Amino acid sequence: MDNRKFILSLKKGNEASFKEVYLAYYDRLISIAKRFNFSVLTPQDFVQETFIRLYDKRELLNEDVLFDKQLFTICKNIIINHVNRENKIIQLEPINMQLVEEDTETGIFEERQQKLQNFINQLPEQQQKIFTLHKLENLSYKEIASITDLSEKTIANHIYLASKFIRKKIEDH
Numbered sequence: 001m002d003n004r005k006f007i008l009s010l011k012k013g014n015e016a017s018f019k020e021v022y023l024a025y026y027d028r029l030i031s032i033a034k035r036f037n038f039s040v041l042t043p044q045d046f047v048q049e050t051f052i053r054l055y056d057k058r059e060l061l062n063e064d065v066l067f068d069k070q071l072f073t074i075c076k077n078i079i080i081n082h083v084n085r086e087n088k089i090i091q092l093e094p095i096n097m098q099l100v101e102e103d104t105e106t107g108i109f110e111e112r113q114q115k116l117q118n119f120i121n122q123l124p125e126q127q128q129k130i131f132t133l134h135k136l137e138n139l140s141y142k143e144i145a146s147i148t149d150l151s152e153k154t155i156a157n158h159i160y161l162a163s164k165f166i167r168k169k170i171e172d173h
Contacts, residue, residue: 004063011058022051025068029075036079046082050075060138077136080113119169123162130155131162 009017029050033043053074061070120128130148133139134155141152141159148155 003067007061007063007067010054010067011061013058018051018055021054021067021071025071029071032072032075033079036083041082046075046079049078053078057138060140074138076113077138080117081132081136084117115170116166119166120162122169123165127158127162127165130158131166134159 006017010021026047029047030043033046036043050071054071057074061067120131123131130144130150133144133147134141139147141155144150144155145152150158
């Protein structure tokens, strides 16, 4: 099945397509999750959360982007968000992720994620929250507006200012 038809099938809630995704990607997602050292949750917890998020947010899938890329991004975002929350709770240095396996691609990804998170942490609190919801949690302006009781125009302005700040920080480094 081609990428577009497959994603459209998932967006419609086709149970057979979800089963196919689960069977085809479960082991690969476990491999990604095992690269991180977690104190409480297991790699299986993160993979399960990935499939739940996929189902809950299936209407946001983009038919023009490879499905596996979207799925792996969902998984990595869940892991990174968990690590960030865990670090805030136990007040450690921002993103102290330790890879069980060091491989170049994952190492570069982690380094970039760490830099990005450090830049996000420098934003004002409201911009941090909105930027994270939109860029990392993939929520729409409308969804963020309903959560924060702000207008979509205000949300857009916060995201614009946060993106501008982060782009400048990236250029300076």
